[in-house]
Amino acid sequence: MQKPDLGIIIKPASHDCNLSCEYCYYSKVNKVYPQNKHPRMSPEVFDAVCHQYRTLKPQHINIIWEGGEPTLMGLDFFKKALDIETKNARPGDCWGNTLHTNGKLLDDKWCQFLSQNHFLVGLGVNGPPAVNSPGSSPEGTTTSEDIFHSISLLKKYKCEYNIVMIVTQANGDKPEETFNFLLENDLHFSHFNFCTEENEEGNGLTDHSITSEQYAEFQIKLFDAWVQNDDPSFYVRHIDNWLHLFFGLRPEMCEYQSDCSNLVTIEWNGDVYPCDFFVQKRYLMGNILDEPLESILQSTAWKEFTSQAEELPTPCHDCKWLEKCHGGCYRRRKKRLNAQQDNPFFCEANKNIFSHVFAKLDDLKKKPIRPNLYKFLNDIERHRLPHLQNEAPEKKQVEKQQTENRRKKPGRNSPCPCGSGKKYKQCCLRKS
Ligand code: SF4
Numbered sequence: 001m002q003k004p005d006l007g008i009i010i011k012p013a014s015h016d017c018n019l020s021c022e023y024c025y026y027s028k029v030n031k032v033y034p035q036n037k038h039p040r041m042s043p044e045v046f047d048a049v050c051h052q053y054r055t056l057k058p059q060h061i062n063i064i065w066e067g068g069e070p071t072l073m074g075l076d077f078f079k080k081a082l083d084i085e086t087k088n089a090r091p092g093d094c095w096g097n098t099l100h101t102n103g104k105l106l107d108d109k110w111c112q113f114l115s116q117n118h119f120l121v122g123l124g125v126n127g128p129p130a131v132n133s134p135g136s137s138p139e140g141t142t143t144s145e146d147i148f149h150s151i152s153l154l155k156k157y158k159c160e161y162n163i164v165m166i167v168t169q170a171n172g173d174k175p176e177e178t179f180n181f182l183l184e185n186d187l188h189f190s191h192f193n194f195c196t197e198e199n200e201e202g203n204g205l206t207d208h209s210i211t212s213e214q215y216a217e218f219q220i221k222l223f224d225a226w227v228q229n230d231d232p233s234f235y236v237r238h239i240d241n242w243l244h245l246f247f248g249l250r251p252e253m254c255e256y257q258s259d260c261s262n263l264v265t266i267e268w269n270g271d272v273y274p275c276d277f278f279v280q281k282r283y284l285m286g287n288i289l290d291e292p293l294e295s296i297l298q299s300t301a302w303k304e305f306t307s308q309a310e311e312l313p314t315p316c317h318d319c320k321w322l323e324k325c326h327g328g329c330y331r332r333r334k335k336r337l338n339a340q341q342d343n344p345f346f347c348e349a350n351k352n353i354f355s356h357v358f359a360k361l362d363d364l365k366k367k368p369i370r371p372n373l374y375k376f377l378n379d380i381e382r383h384r385l386p387h388l389q390n391e392a393p394e395k396k397q398v399e400k401q402q403t404e405n406r407r408k409k410p411g412r413n414s415p416c417p418c419g420s421g422k423k424y425k426q427c428c429l430r431k432s
């Protein structure tokens, strides 16, 4: 079996963290491993991960280290991990590592190591610092000084890094301030994560979560601030993905792709889950020490998850945005989706964002209202687009076909197309 686009998230310290931000989704994972307060991955488990991942022939080998807080593993673990990667590498391989951290433990030694070994660092910030609202923990809190200290260390050692900004109720109405923070501090690479967690009762969102309306407003205002600034060297991940969609290219974020089968999460003990938002007992797919990853990815449990993730609610079937939106991220699509005919959680938001962003990009490309963006967009269209469009025409064709198939596929709870009057899942789906 080959899985060229597979990405792997490794959680070497599982949910364990040296902060306790109140909105944190990952802290819930401690319910999955209640007996282990401080889980730690052994080098043997990581060796098995590398070996099994390598046999799936991924095109770009990228290990995403995530938590909790992965730096709790200590620098020696990561040194060993690089030796293990080298041991498992074949000629021509290029292994990449991405480390997501809250920065609390970063010091000169860490940053030197990360820089020398070309890690891409995602520094989590609850910002901008003026509204920084971290949770406290026995080890302390992240203050504005901590954030600036981490950034200065990353800059000092010329680490590759981006700012991962968490958007909650604390900063959900501050897109302009947030973008100004990036500009003022010369932070050219950023990504925004939006907190949309369900409360314990399962009847609404947590107090920290933002609504779909806030999401749309934040994204649109952030995009407008980016346009106003007229400097494409400020990379914002969502904006970059919208540019891909605008030019008909394949975006890299999974929420703009048609399936959820290209990401797996491996917990500290080798347990395999789909993406990191599904680390829950009922989504446990297997353990790599008992069964190779290859067979886990061919198991009934895995196929059931990916086919449910592919299934679209009724409103998406005839939607003009489907090729770009794909119904949105599966975990958010499920939120408060009581019936198949309901709109997915971010549906209206995505429609508003796409209409606004694509109309504006079209305008910016035709008229030199913002000279730098005008040049940037036209350069892409004239010089880079012909080359990029030729990169994987078959893949694009396959994706187009998959989208069309999804349009036609009935939902599990929809009336069965055979006309039996039963639900699809109780009729032909069950038989198939
Ligand atoms: S915009 Fe709404 S209806 Fe259209 S594909 Fe996205 S989620 Fe579905």
Ligand code: SF4
Binding pocket: 254, 255, 256, 259, 260, 261, 263, 275, 276, 277, 309, 328, 329, 330, 331, 332
């Ligand atoms: S559920 Fe969402 S985050 Fe997870 S793989 Fe699917 S699109 Fe990506």
